[in-house]
Amino acid sequence: QSYCKEREANPLFSGWLQPVSGNTGKARCRCCNIQFTAEHTVLKNHAKSNKHQEKSKCLAPTQKSITQCMQVKPNPEKLKLETAIKTAELKLAGFLAEHNIAMRAADHLTDVLKDIFKDSNITQNLSFGRTKATAISKNIIGSCYFEELSEILKRKKSSVLIDESTDIGNVKTLCIVVHFFDNTKSVQTCSWKLAQIFSAQNRDAAQEGASAERLLMQVYLSNILGFGSDGCNTMMGKNNSVASRLQNEFPGILLQHCTCHSLHLCVSAACIQLPRRCEDLARDVYNYFKNSSKHMAQYQEFCHVEPHKLLKPSQTRWLSLQQVVKRISSQWDALLLFFTSQWLEARLNAAENIYRCLNDAWLRLYYYFLEWSLPKFTNLNENFQSEKVMITTLRSKMAETYKDILLSYMESNYAVMTPLSRLDPADASKFLPLSNMYLGVKQENPSHSQGILTNFRVRCQRFLVTACLEIKKRFNFDDPVLTHIECLTPSIATDQRSWSLYPSLLPLLQKVPRIVDPENTDLIQLIDDQWRQVPLMKLPENFKEMDVDQFWYNVLVLEDLGGRRVLKELAAFALDILIFPHSNASCKRVFSKINLIKNKTK
Template sequence: MDLCKDASHLDLGFYAYRDKKYTQRYRSAWESDQRFKGWLQPYPGDRTRARCKICGAGFQAHLKSIIGHSSGKKHLENMKSSASKIQATVDTIFQPLENYPTKIAELKLAVYVTEHASDQSVDNLSEVISQLDNKSEVLQKINLHRSKCSRLQKYVIAPSFSKTLRNDISDHFSLFADEITNEGNLSCLALTIRYFSESKKRMVDTFYRLVPLRDSKAGDIYVTVKNCLMEDGLDVNKLMGIGTDGANLMVIHHHSLVTLLKNDNPEIILIRCVCHSLHLSASKACENLPTVLEFLVKETHTWFSKSPKRINKYTNLYKVLEDRVPKKVDGLASVRWLSRLDAIGVILDQWDSLKRHFEICQTSERCYITEQLSQAYKDPRNKLYLLYLRKVLKEVMRVNKLFQGQKVEVTILTEDFIDMYRNIMHMVIESCHLSKCAKENLPYLEFQNYILPLNEINFGYEFNTFAESCGSTSKELVCIKEKCRQFVLELINQVQLRLPGNVDALFLLQKLHPSVATSQSKGSIANIASRYRSVVRDIDELENEWDVLHLEQWPKSCLESSIGFWAEVYEKLDSAGNRKFPNISAFALALLSLPFSNANVERIFSDIMNIVHSKVRNGFSVRSAEAVLQIRYGLSLQGVTCVDFIPPEDMIRNFLAKAEEETQDNKDIVSLEVGIH
């Protein structure tokens, strides 16, 4: 009985083994077989199936099935068609570019639309152009609409300009990074780049990249920046400085974009935006003043901003009182007091007229805002505060405008910044103590024990004159002066907190001014060069070049600008055609690439938010916005417009190659002209 059971068990196992079916899997060796070469590939996600690239068909990974598909009628026809397309693509790529005037015309039209209009306008534009001359073959063949125009921008024109920019960056560079949010509430990282262009012999500030962020955290921003540099073949070790607006995720010490980048390159210099930092410093200092001042400035502008009737009424009153047309009260950002300096000046100049105007409106319009404004203008204390604000902010705004200038001598900015800082400190701090402090130590001065008493502070001629005639009590004047003193002290404190690193870097650049570099008694530069070993390979050689700069005869024209001077030094050759000062010139130009002047950067970010990603174009994708900016600033970098623009050879070749491609991916240019039949 047991034997029968055992035999039965063995028989069942034997037949079960015989019934098991063998499963053939795809073999990569088949791809080298001449019968299958060029079209056979594994089926995605299934190792038991194979796929034909030409037909797009899938079948079992059996040799018999593969041979059967290769001899099929449909496959043979597709193979012939594919061979002819490949030959046609090769023929078109190697034909002279002059044979494609229509392509060149379409590229120029796409560049024109990018520079001056939106993609929607190109639909009618191409049709209008084709009607201008019925005999012109080029105009009649133009076939450019918004979908094609958009794809040309993203996949043909913008990559060409981006490639030109990458090729122009030959050495060290700096980045300015800012996180922005578009109209669709999508967080993006905007990057601009500053570098010395050998071909143009000048510093270049231009748009670099606009990239969406998955998460507004320091780690995500760091990865995004690194990926951008890697994609474009830029070495992070050649990144001299990073400019930011001072946000915590950019500059905080323990975990930020700057600290993460310094793990890769410890020599990176952090440069906070000077203009933005001064704005924030003044805004923080204004918290020591009464809030009615902000209300007065803001609501005075708002009262007139949307009512021509009110403007005309006030203009007529002002003409009667002053016999001239009043200036407009500007409306500016609510958190930036420096940008309100012009508004404060206009309000003070028209104080009596505005006071009378709101007195009339208070009875005629019966509005709560006019009642509050009327009371604010009647209070002489508010005018005293604004008079002192104007006195202090004029000094700060002077330096702010210097940093916003397009043609700024960076090596002299240090003196202007320190002069402003010292002048503000002189308003409330003992002069004898300030005179003992060296300029480079002013940002670190502990001034709390050297504050002047109120009776020794000069609040200005206009303040003192109005204080004598306004009828305020001595107790009220003491309170006003104390708040004004606290305003200045807080302003000094905020500048110390936000900008010491900038001052250190600015002092480094002072030695690079032509008047210092060509002086016989300029001192050593080794202590500065030793901080940047990634830039300086041989400090002794650099010192030798630095010591003999004054022996050369330099053109007077280049001595007026630091960048022009060092560009001239960089190009100086010896009798053998080698550069005479390669080390010191490369070091100086690398330091001068630091992003101190923020004017071009802020204008670029303004273009992003106000022109490219506006409310009208809130559906504009980030990739499209980046392409538009790359083209616009690429044209500016080359010094041309859409009229002078000539499509380069690589752009035309790329257009021709894209026109021959067929793909089901909507991100590619699909059958621009040849494939749609």
């Protein structure tokens, strides 16, 4: 007997009877998921079977109609409780993420909260485990942050900073950070994305630049003003680099090498001029104590010194070298006593090598010299790692440190009077005599022989010359933007005496076509007129003490008696130019946060 379509309307068969595709003599039960012949008797017997009647309960009408739903009035108390529960779950997920707490802790946290706050309806109705905590962090908190930042970048000008991870992980990642001014009275720095560079399709360094550019293009770059990164060829090379491609795509953007990277490379190159034993001593002392709590305890008991850890010199930690030198130099005498005992008693080769280095007065002179010279670089490095706006003082601070180093080994007239861009740090005819070089007060010790001092001073001179050559190679003291951007500093912008140096903003306006269109002469003239009005206006005294971005924000909202913003165009231009990058230390901070979760348990 063939399948009869009309039987589906029979109340006994409706809802579960279905035909079998390709076989007209068969029927199928949707509830039991079995087939049988399409005879009427077989169908009736199946409908009366216990198995079918048990499974057919799923066909009971449980969903309400739209009309019924519209007639039901929502319970305000219930809605209020549900909203409070969702808010609590959001805050708990944010708390776990902010404080780097493992998401699996949410499984136990909920039980603890329910046990503590038994009288709270919100807590007792929480359903918050590791799965929900992860989903909220990724799909709600993360997505909302990304959407909000995207909307800001669509309407605000921004600069982009990128850097690559340098940790020991197998996955190399690229961090993208954006720099912009939002209506929060200051320049903001926000993380945009952390993405993997190498993949199965991209496995060599030749494609690294293209991969970085492809990730960078996901940012809303139509309003990009500047790009900052370290000085590697992949990022800042002249040909086929990320910077060169951005220049072709967005003409007029400002490219800035990371100042912190550059300073670190200057110091590393200069340290090569010193004896290798300086570095060997630091590494040997660290290695002697690092895995032996016994040695450390013996050292502290023997010399009665404070329990300061001996540090390790690192090529990737910008500020580590000064701390290593300072720690060893401050404990030199104690270390000498301890390793004299270790060499005589334990007869270890490692202890003997360290003893001979510590007993070398010539080597100690180099540590005194490094203790004096390294802070010149590290203090500047720390300054440019700040999240505050530093672009207005970048050139002046670099020039100040550059001259300070030059004056320690060159004639003062030549170092001070010669323009920095034309000064030759390696011009031996302008060198001071070795005995007149300034190498710090600790060098003036009459106990040192003349031969040791001469050799020492020659090495130190090479160190200073190399450091200055590296600074000149990596920093352009004639950069037109950095030269003129200094005038935006509050103390200069409000001082009438600065008119002789900066009578007009036109030289700066002409160098930033992505902020002001060169053909818009009316706007250029308006900005320049407002610039000349600033020193004549009676601004509040506290304006001069503000950070540069906060100063120009307050100038932006400054109104006259008629409620008109009198310096609006000038302040808007200044705030746009202040987002130019000076270093990508912000990317390093993102990597530091990521490294917090890289451990054996996570």
